[in-house]
Amino acid sequence: xxxxxxxxxxxxxxxxxxxxxxxxxxxxxxxxxxxxxxxxxxxxxxxxxxxxxxxxxxxxxxxxxxxxxxxxxxxxxxxxxxxxxxxxxxxxxxxxxxxxxxxxxxxxxxxxxxxxxxxxxxxxxxxxxxxxxxxxxxxxxxxxxxxxxxxxxxxxxxxxxxxxxxxxxxxxxxxxxxxxxxxxxxxxxxxxxxxxxxxxxxxxxxxxxxxxxxxxxxxxxxxxxxxxxxxxxxxxxxxxxxxxxxxxxxxxxxxxxxxxxxxxxxxxxxxxxxxxxxxxxxxxxxxxxxx
Amino acid sequence: xxxxxxxxxxxxxxxxxxxxxxxxxxxxxxxxxxxxxxxxxxxxxxxxxxxxxxxxxxxxxxxxxxxxxxxxxxxxxxxxxxxxxxxxxxxxxxxxxxxxxxxxxxxxxxxxxxxxxxxxxxxxxxxxxxxxxxxxxxxxxxxxxxxxxxxxxxxxxxxxxxxxxxxxxxxxxxxxxxxxxxxxxxxxxxxxxxxxxxxxxxxxxxxxxxxxxxxxxxxxxxxxxxxxxxxxxxxxxxxxxxxxxxxxxxxxxxxxxxxxxxxxxxxxxxxxxxxxxxxxxxxxxxxxxxxxxxxxxxxxxxxxxxxx
Numbered sequence: 001x002x003x004x005x006x007x008x009x010x011x012x013x014x015x016x017x018x019x020x021x022x023x024x025x026x027x028x029x030x031x032x033x034x035x036x037x038x039x040x041x042x043x044x045x046x047x048x049x050x051x052x053x054x055x056x057x058x059x060x061x062x063x064x065x066x067x068x069x070x071x072x073x074x075x076x077x078x079x080x081x082x083x084x085x086x087x088x089x090x091x092x093x094x095x096x097x098x099x100x101x102x103x104x105x106x107x108x109x110x111x112x113x114x115x116x117x118x119x120x121x122x123x124x125x126x127x128x129x130x131x132x133x134x135x136x137x138x139x140x141x142x143x144x145x146x147x148x149x150x151x152x153x154x155x156x157x158x159x160x161x162x163x164x165x166x167x168x169x170x171x172x173x174x175x176x177x178x179x180x181x182x183x184x185x186x187x188x189x190x191x192x193x194x195x196x197x198x199x200x201x202x203x204x205x206x207x208x209x210x211x212x213x214x215x216x217x218x219x220x221x222x223x224x225x226x227x228x229x230x231x232x233x234x235x236x237x238x239x240x241x242x243x244x245x246x247x248x249x250x251x252x253x254x255x256x257x258x259x260x261x262x263x264x265x266x267x268x269x270x271x272x273x274x275x276x277x278x279x280x281x282x283x284x285x286x287x288x289x290x291x
Numbered sequence: 292x293x294x295x296x297x298x299x300x301x302x303x304x305x306x307x308x309x310x311x312x313x314x315x316x317x318x319x320x321x322x323x324x325x326x327x328x329x330x331x332x333x334x335x336x337x338x339x340x341x342x343x344x345x346x347x348x349x350x351x352x353x354x355x356x357x358x359x360x361x362x363x364x365x366x367x368x369x370x371x372x373x374x375x376x377x378x379x380x381x382x383x384x385x386x387x388x389x390x391x392x393x394x395x396x397x398x399x400x401x402x403x404x405x406x407x408x409x410x411x412x413x414x415x416x417x418x419x420x421x422x423x424x425x426x427x428x429x430x431x432x433x434x435x436x437x438x439x440x441x442x443x444x445x446x447x448x449x450x451x452x453x454x455x456x457x458x459x460x461x462x463x464x465x466x467x468x469x470x471x472x473x474x475x476x477x478x479x480x481x482x483x484x485x486x487x488x489x490x491x492x493x494x495x496x497x498x499x500x501x502x503x504x505x506x507x508x509x510x511x512x513x514x515x516x517x518x519x520x521x522x523x524x525x526x527x528x529x530x531x532x533x534x535x536x537x538x539x540x541x542x543x544x545x546x547x548x549x550x551x552x553x554x555x556x557x558x559x560x561x562x563x564x565x566x567x568x569x570x571x572x573x574x575x576x577x578x579x580x581x582x583x584x585x586x587x588x589x590x591x592x593x594x595x596x597x598x599x
Contacts, residue, residue: 023503027399034396035413041471042416044439045428061442108323117316118309127323130331132586136532136555137575140562141338142330144348161334164326194315223421225535226555230563241421241535248427248543255431262427266420273412273419281411284476285483 049073049260056255073260081250081257082235083264086243090222090268093155093239097162097221098214105168105213106206110198112169113176124173130166139230146231157231158239162221168213175209176202212283215276219269240265338572346569348562354569361573371574373549374557375581377462381537381553382530384466389477389526390519392470397481398507411482415475422472422535429468429536430455430544455540461547465536472536473529477522484518485511517593524589531582534559554578 047063048056052072055065077083111117112124142161143152151157179202203210225241232238235246244265251257273280342362345355365371400410417425432439433454441451454464488511496506534555540546541556552560554574562571 020503024402024404027402028404031396031399031404031410035410038413038417038471038474040439041428041432044432048431057437059437059442060446061437061439104323104326108320111316111319115312115316115319117313119313120316120320123320123324127327130327132583133331133335134528134532134579134582136534137579137582138331138334138338140558140568140571140575141334141341143563144341144568145330145334145337160326161330164323164329164331166327169323194319198319219419223419225422225539230559241423244421244423244427245539245543248430258427259431262424266424269419269421270416273416277408277412281415281479281483284479285486 045259046263048255049263051256053254053256056259057253073254073256074264077247077257077261077264081247081261082238082243083240083261085236086238086240086265087268089155089158089237090239090241093158093228094218094221096155096159098217100159100163101165101168101217102210102214104163105165106172106203106210107198108169109172109176110202113173114198114202115194127166127169130164131170135161136226139226142227143230151231153232153234153237155237158228158237161227162224165217168217171213172206172209175206179205211279215272215280215283219272222269240268339576341569342573342576344569346572348566348568357569361570362577364570365574365577370552370557371554374552374554375578377550377552378531378533378554378578381462381466381469381533381551382527384462385469385473385530386523386526388466388470389474390522393474393477393481393522394512394515394519396474397478397485398511400478400482401485411479414478417472418475420472423539425468425472426536426539426543429464429471430540430546433464433544455544455546458547458550461551465540465546465551468540469530469533469536473526477526480518480522481515484515488514520589520593524586524593527585527589528582531585 050069050071050073051065052067052070055062055067108127112120112127138161146152146157146161151160222239223241224239225245228239229242229245232242235243238246244261247258247261251261343357343359345357345360347354396410396414400407404410433441435441435451435453438454440454444451452460454460492510492514493506496510501509532555533553537546537551537553538556538559541548541551555578558571558574558578561574562568
């Protein structure tokens with residue numbers, strides 16, 4: 001403390017404010033450096049993808065190619081490679097998985113939260129126990145099961161094991177539990193009207209939970225590598241992450257093409273993030289706070 | 292989870308009505324339970340059974356009951372121990388690095404700073420990329436000669452590093468790529484945790500003349516303990532199971548295999564390259580016990596914290 005205790009309040013506060021402002025600029029400087037370090041690999045990947053192929057391996061490296069930038073590699077991988085097909089496979093499987101997780105998860109959570117049936121505590125804990133099973137440890141028996149069902153190299157094979165999400169049930173149940181009980185009084189006893197109450201009253205209320213679970217399920221299934229990699233061998237059935245893992249061996253040392261594939265493969269979710277930035281960040285934050 | 296069972300069944304309900312309620316309830320949970328039983332519970336049981344057999348992926352019928360032989364074999368298998376160690380080492384390197392950097396950057400970004408959205412996007416963007424994109428980008432970054440990192444190293448007069456192929460360095464290279472990939476998630480969690488701390492605490496401390504550093508040390512970091520436990524638990528579980536980056540960087544980028552092969556990579560190798568699925572299953576169950584201990588540990592820690 002440089003400021004003496006006898007110094008007038010105003011000077012002391014001004015000093016502290018000055019110091020605070022200085023530290024804020026310092027913090028800003030450190031963050032700028034870190035952000036640039038973080039962006040360099042991404043910028044370098046985009047930069048490489050935009051270079052003519054011979055200029056990707058010049059030593060020393062250059063950021064601006066002599067022959068100018070070109071979209072040739074993007075054109076090349078979109079027309080010649082399997083990328084378009086992989087986009088389609090990823091979009092199809094992720095959409096179906098997300099829709100199914102939302103529907104089955106919210107139905108189960110509604111039953112557990114709002115229908116006072118006997119044994120629901122046991123059912124709840126059986127489902128929650130699933131949270132401790134990491135999907136990675138199931139690849140071997142799950143593959144045997146899919147093989148026995150004839151689902152290897154099929155969309156069912158990719159989709160089915162990703163549908164039962166205990167986490168989705170947990171998040172929906174927490175959300176339903178948090179809604180005041182008065183609304184439930186409207187529920188009538190017979191089954192058809194309970195289903196209607198679920199669909200017409202509770203699902204509209206659950207929009208924030210639907211957004212959180214939906215976005216996360218979509219991102220995780222879009223980016224899932226291990227399971228589609230295990231269950232798919234045919235190039236035409238690959239999803240984006242699995243397909244991209246094969247481009248290095250199929251393109252050899254054509255780095256502009258490889259980086260163009262990587263950029264195009266990563267692009268969809270980055271665009272999704274730019275659109276849903278607030279929902280995604282809030283989704284992560286609320287997971288954290290409820291954890 | 293506190294709400295479980297708190298809404299008791301009304302005892303006045305007539306038996307017939309209660310039976311109808313039961314039927315209703317089970318109809319709601321049934322669709323989920325069907326998928327849950329078929330694709331989660333059943334494989335868990337099947338895998339447990341397989342681990343007691345000499346069970347091959349190829350051919351039919353050649354399933355010989357072995358009892359505990361698979362387990363005895365794996366405990367004597369040096370490759371099992373080394374790959375288990377790689378998974379643990381990898382986790383021990385990644386998790387603390389992520390915690391320190393994510394917390395540090397979040398503390399800085401939490402100050403009154405322009406363009407906070409820019410930092411959020413910069414740090415978070417890699418987290419959205421699939422693992423194979425991460426692997427491809429870093430294979431490219433780590434190339435000798437025309438790789439970005441080595442090119443800059445030689446420019447400032449330092450020797451090149453064989454990031455991918457040197458057994459001494461390969462693990463560090465995967466760790467760097469992984470921290471770059473995952474940091475944004477923890478960063479966002481910390482930013483959210485920081486928003487939860489009431490401003491009045493800082494005002495009171497500022498009146499008492501506490502400097503920002505003192506305030507950070509004695510107010511912010513202790514109040515972020517819950518967030519830290521969560522960040523650590525999620526990062527632990529995500530990284531103990533590491534497969535993607537290591538596998539893709541080895542097969543596509545020549546990453547040194549012997550010094551980086553993780554346990555799940557070894558499971559994949561045994562099950563799907565050598566077709567020894569019984570042995571692979573046995574290995575995953577031993578590993579599962581370890582993961583379980585970690586999850587239970589972090590769960591207990593998390594709950595104990597909440598009671599305080």
